[in-house]
Amino acid sequence: MRSSQAQGPSARQEVDSGIAFFRGQLMPIKDANVSIATHALNYGTGCFEGIRAYWNGDNNELFILKGLEHFDRFLRSAKILKIQVPYTAEELLEWTRAMLKANQFRQDVYIRPLAFKGAAVIKVTLSGLHDDLAIFAVPMGDYVATEGLKATVSNWVRIADNIIPSRAKVTGAYINAALANDDAALDGYDEAIMLSQDGQVAEASSSNLFMVRGGRVITTPVTADILEGITRQAVFQLATDQGIPVDERPIDRTELYVADEVFLSGTGVQLAGVVEIDHRSIGSGTTGPITAALQDAYFKAVRGSDTRYLDWLTPVYAEDR
Numbered sequence: 001m002r003s004s005q006a007q008g009p010s011a012r013q014e015v016d017s018g019i020a021f022f023r024g025q026l027m028p029i030k031d032a033n034v035s036i037a038t039h040a041l042n043y044g045t046g047c048f049e050g051i052r053a054y055w056n057g058d059n060n061e062l063f064i065l066k067g068l069e070h071f072d073r074f075l076r077s078a079k080i081l082k083i084q085v086p087y088t089a090e091e092l093l094e095w096t097r098a099m100l101k102a103n104q105f106r107q108d109v110y111i112r113p114l115a116f117k118g119a120a121v122i123k124v125t126l127s128g129l130h131d132d133l134a135i136f137a138v139p140m141g142d143y144v145a146t147e148g149l150k151a152t153v154s155n156w157v158r159i160a161d162n163i164i165p166s167r168a169k170v171t172g173a174y175i176n177a178a179l180a181n182d183d184a185a186l187d188g189y190d191e192a193i194m195l196s197q198d199g200q201v202a203e204a205s206s207s208n209l210f211m212v213r214g215g216r217v218i219t220t221p222v223t224a225d226i227l228e229g230i231t232r233q234a235v236f237q238l239a240t241d242q243g244i245p246v247d248e249r250p251i252d253r254t255e256l257y258v259a260d261e262v263f264l265s266g267t268g269v270q271l272a273g274v275v276e277i278d279h280r281s282i283g284s285g286t287t288g289p290i291t292a293a294l295q296d297a298y299f300k301a302v303r304g305s306d307t308r309y310l311d312w313l314t315p316v317y318a319e320d321r
């Protein structure tokens with residue numbers, strides 16, 4: 001189903017209440033504040049994650065999806081930015097569980113870990129500044145468009161790894177995605193596809209991109225200035241389990257126009273089918289069969305309905321295990 005107003009497949013969420021983890025403890029979000037002189041606010045020197053937790057009403061359980069993988073990437077992003085995070089991925093996942101429990105969420109939520117240069121210092125540097133850490137969550141609306149997306153190839157070029165590290169989820173880098181997304185939305189598209197400086201496909205504004213050609217699922221390699229997506233890895237596993245071959249290789253812009261199917265993968269977009277790019281319909285102009293099969297498998301896996309993928313999930317309310 002299409003949204004009536006193009007605004008990209010990720011939901012917009014206001015954050016003003018609830019309990020956050022900040023500076024080593026749980027506290028009301030309204031008290032978790034920083035100075036206007038904060039380095040990260042002035043220079044974009046932070047890194048973050050986006051993690052979903054899915055509510056399973058039958059089991060009365062909230063499942064964090066691929067929490068350790070996200071916190072491993074969070075620590076890698078922090079390393080690149082020289083941000084000290086005084087916790088392991090396992091400890092961060094435990095604090096996330098505690099924060100979600102404190103909020104008593106019984107619905108799908110979106111979790112936002114954020115590590116940043118917290119010093120109130122005017123100096124463009126990464127070293128010698130103290131760091132801060134927060135984790136908060138917001139209910140994630142039921143609805144984000146997962147089919148029928150219309151995309152355009154943006155004339156904003158995807159940040160290159162030696163400009164702003166593309167494999168780190170850097171706060172300031174999202175200016176690049178926001179510029180592309182905003183223009184795409186104002187022009188009536190749901191999503192922006194970003195090319196890298198060499199003119200080849202990188203990914204979408206905040207998701208990885210896959211195409212299907214000749215029965216093969218194809219995506220760009222980790223050296224194509226992409227974020228190394230966690231959902232991208234999940235797609236590899238689901239496709240392999242269904243006997244669908246997966247290739248990582250460069251993709252030309254016009255290969256997208258002649259692809260049998262195109263879909264996006266990401267925590268926010270989940271798996272979303274693209275049916276039109278730059279006014280050319282993709283394949284039959286509706287969600288293709290391989291996209292549909294992978295979506296079906298993904299949505300079962302994330303809610304714990306397919307026991308083969310239970311190791312993707314961390315239950316929030318179950319006793320520690």
Ligand SMILES: Cc1ncc(COP(=O)(O)O)c(C=O)c1O
Pocket residue numbers: 050177203204205206207208226227228229230231232265266267268
């Ligand atoms: C630029 C970018 N690429 C790709 C992704 C997909 O990554 P993941 O599947 O880990 O959410 C995201 C979302 O976090 C993103 O912001």
